[in-house]
């Protein structure tokens with residue numbers, strides 16, 4: 001049997017690719033901050049896009065930090081849902097489906113310059129031309145289906161927030177929506193979150209930073225008990241299988 005280890009994780013981090021992410025959120029800056037905090041696993045979850053995730057993973061190569069590629073989808077209902085994947089997952093088909101369902105870029109396209117695609121050495125390699133700040137035309141059910149069809153884990157983002165959350169937009173967490181977990185923002189302590197939302201859903205409750213600036217990285221983390229930092233192990237922890245666990249840290 002494989003030995004289980006504790007992994008401290010912040011699985012909701014934006015980069016300079018997100019229109020609202022600070023331009024200082026470059027791969028090396030994200031990796032340096034995560035390592036300085038002693039994090040073991042992070043996920044790169046830009047709004048409706050994922051082009052920088054591989055660069056952050058490359059920047060972390062050899063450091064012991066695991067970087068999961070991901071994204072934060074905005075559904076038609078304007079609810080945010082995180083999709084988390086294993087390193088190396090080819091997300092191009094998923095991104096093609098997302099871009100196909102984004103609104104057209106307004107004629108005033110000055111904001112596009114802020115959607116910076118970078119390489120592992122923090123060099124600018126391009127700009128994402130899509131309207132990433134918009135909501136997709138994907139319903140919450142379609143978004144969850146799309147993430148699952150690419151082998152991902154689905155987490156409803158910041159359900160305590162008054163906007164852009166599944167509860168603020170739908171009024172409840174549909175029991176037939178196949179989420180794997182729900183997340184609360186750092187605005188609540190984990191105990192406050194459990195008191196407020198524990199009875200609303202049987203899903204595991206997570207709390208991550210939703211960092212848009214380097215100093216926000218790691219302001220909320222979870223501790224996973226896993227054999228290795230892989231998505232399948234995280235899935236087991238969310239389901240409480242084979243001794244894998246997740247708890248606030």
Ligand SMILES: [Zn+2]
Nearest residue numbers: 072080157164
């Ligand atoms: Zn969000």
Ligand SMILES: [Zn+2]
Nearest residue numbers: 012014072210
């Ligand atoms: Zn976010």
